Amino acid sequence: MNKRDAFAQKVPSLGNMVDLPVENIMAPVLKRAWMKKFLYPMILSGCLVALWQWCVNFFQLPGTVMPGPLSVVRALRTNFGNIILPDLLFTLKIIAAGYAISILTGFLLAALCSQSKWLSRSIAPIAVMFMVMPTIILIPIFMVFLGFSPIVRVIVVSLQCAPIIMLNTLAGFTAMEPSHLEMLSAHGCSKWQIFTKYTFFNAMPRIFTGLKLGCIISIIAALGSDFAMGKTGLGYRIKISSSMVALDMVFATIIVAALLGIIMFEAVSFIEKRVIVWR
């Protein structure tokens, strides 16, 4: 009886209505030898940057069409302190707040739903709807009576990111092997003991999948909401500089945003490697 049957067993489960876009987002492909993981990409990206610089010089592309890597680095160095850093901090605050709120609500709702089948049957479709709908479209509506305050962006980020974390955590809590449950009831464990000693650890891989997905989606939501509104934030910086056709600034900010995304994701993966020791 494979995991799918166990899933549909008498344990309160989501049934097959909610199939979660989850599983191993970061593939074993990443676990190749160190050589393949770091050295080859370094060399390849080095060549790409060199090629990019050569094209800009060879075709004398003007700064307004395609800035060379050197000009981007120059822009980055000059403007980082006064312009890009405040935007970065602002967006980081929004992402952190939104991510934290969605983790809290996600875990809370998941714990609640794992207790009763009916609760999970009614809350799950709502969570799927919010996961699927880009919450950026709610920004103009919130702006009507909340104005330009950052609360709107925090709400948007957490609304977009909470469902993914909740659904994954819930799937982790409900994917219990019935044979393990038999062993636990042979020891006469109470519901609380089952949760602390078995369910929590058993769900750990699924919870971290949800956290990683949530991290990606919260960054996308935060930067997207910068485009839609606001006076500060990385997204706004990119939009303004591109409308002023200052492409080296645009590229600089895009690189900063990309690094922000990578660092956040690697942080979550690092925590996962420390927590899930037994894999």
Add this chain to the structure above:
Amino acid sequence: MMELINVSKRFIARREDLLALSGINMRVGDGEFVCVVGPSGCGKSTIIRIINDIIKPSSGRVVVDGFTYEKNAPIPHKLIRRMGFIFQIPNLYPWLTVRENIRLPLDIFGLRGQKWMNHADFLIEKAGLSSCADQYPGSLSQGMSQRAGVVRAMVHKPDILLMDEPFGALDERTRERMDFELLDIWRENGMSVVFITHNIGEAVLLAQRIYIMATAPGRIIDTLRVDLKKRDMSSFEDARFEEYSSRINNAIGNILLEKAV
């Protein structure tokens, strides 16, 4: 006629060098039923995978009817078509019906004629699988899916059958029934069989010759010729059956004791 000439295999597991097999010399005549018995971890599964060229030997070579293959010389395609492999877990593809699973080797070897399809259906009929031939393997019992695994390995008329603990996961009664069915199949088709098992009683019941292996490093410590008259239910109580079983037990036993002391 198949022969392994001082085959050895080295694995690198967790940064230390593991000698799984050292100096294996085996011979399987045409139409002969040979068993390989040994405790788990003695490399008996590796031997059968070397014969089928799934795993390359570190040294030594395999000679089948004059064709040799070894470390860097792959097995000729003609030879592969003459071998059937049966796994311990039935390994049926859940997305194919039982009939399609059984016809899979025909598809892989490119035997597309109607003659082959009829042959497959005939085998399904004989194995009593026709009732569930069009179901999906998910709903089959362990005995039935193992039976389908055996039929699948024989559908392309191999004359060497390689079986890696095929009935290891079944309970005793179904295992006995499957053993006797295997004996009937072997008597009818006269193919040569290499049967890997860790169950000594099963080996003595089935085999004409038994290779006894020991662990670390995997090596053959003894060969036993078994000539029971009638191989059926009564042979369990045949005195010689007892004698062979205890001889194998002692051979394996004192190796384990040696290591323990």
Add this chain to the structure above:
Amino acid sequence: MEKTADEARTRLYLRDAFRHIAAQAALPVIALALWHVSVTWFDVPEWQIPSPPAIIKAMGADFRAILPHLITTYGNVLVGFTMAAAIGIALAIAIYFNASVGIAVTPFINLMCIMPLITLVPLLMLWLGFGSKAKLVAVVIQSFPIINLNALSAFAGVNPLRLELMESMKATKYQKMRCCILPDSLPGIFTGVKLAAVLALTAEVTSEITGGNAGLGARIIQYTQYMKMPQAFACVFYIAAFGLIFYQSLSFIERKLTKNY
């Protein structure tokens, strides 16, 4: 006796199905009712928060005005998504057949999954103008890495026993892919596909909000500027409905394809 047993079973099934639907519908109905009551009670003006009937009226009345934008948004997402799926899976298969492609491409695709590619939208608009070309590119860039990565991890995570069966028959790489790897990795591929669907819609809507005036996102911005909230809510509802139907149809296709795994 037989009939009543069937009757009892169907009644039981119906009761359970009804309970299931009731539970699912409970919260939305309560939310709508609460919304309606609070809007009418505090008589919040139309331009601030419209009541559900007002939204439905607006959906009906302005449908012809909203229709072209509806088509552009849905069209962009569907076309962009199918292109991304095609690129992602084809690239994964190419990487399977030729590992060196993988070494070159995979690290970048992994990074593209992590990096917020939404930041490229203004840049694309600058280069490709505000038309649907930029939006399509944004959608494809945003969703194809996830599909490719999950497809690759599904290929790598194929059940080794099933692969060993193919090995034992010396199937060619193409046969291995067709008979064993592709079917076995369907669930993994669909995981990536469903996640990419979510991201594709987000990318499309974001690029509509950032620039240009075609598409539901742009209409929402305009409607809120002219304080026509019912129409804005109607557009929100259309986007949400599309997302849900798109996602559920992908799950339905997956359940159909992998029903007997």
Add this chain to the structure above:
Amino acid sequence: MRLGPKKNFFVLENISKSYGENHVLTEITLYVNEGEFVCILGNTGCGKSTLLKIMGGIELPDEGKVIFQGTPRERKNTPASQSCFGMVFQKDQLMDWRTVYENVRFPLEIFGVNGADGPSRVEEILDVVGLKKFGNLYPRELSGGMRQRAAIARSLVHDPNVLFLDQPFDAVDAISRKALSFELLDIWRKTSKTIVMITNSIDEALLLGGRVVVMSDAPSSIAGTFEVGLLHKEKTGDFRESQAFWSLRRKIRQTLECRQLCEEAV
């Protein structure tokens, strides 16, 4: 031995159980005395695992009572009511995220028997099953036989009065299966616990069991009970020669296949 083994230490009174329409167990009555080793034999799918789950308190019978030391078992099993039972399952049910030591210590955490002698208790049990050196490995690093030893250690660590085993050695290869069953026999002889074991191999039942109970196919009831009169001396030696063994084996085989062949035909 404590003051003479108590009669009817563990009793099942006409237990019956059915899932929807298919009846699994019908009117099963079984008396187990203290310190006895009872083997339950049956073909696959005859509901013997369900019977053991009812005895272990995991599932509730539709009718009938489970009486332990005179007091019937209540419906809800609590750590207190379960602390005098130990169970070993077909699959070893070890928790992957705990090391072997922590897995074996799990019952002590539930039954609250830690305190000073906890760790020494775990060390001692690990030594008995021969896993002394593997205490801090993870289950995925162990072979099938060692995982099953850890499961047996886990079921013995809280010193239960009755031990239930559900085909414990099926997942293990035949050679280490024999070693494990001899080890179980030693543990039984040393600690004189009451053991109820389910198996589908007749030889194992005769080797281990003092009494063999044969169950008929579903809807199963008790088809026959056989006292295994073989002395311990014969059991440890090569017991397959003794004539009593073969006649008993043939009788059990018949009841299992419930074809009443007349005596001489065999």
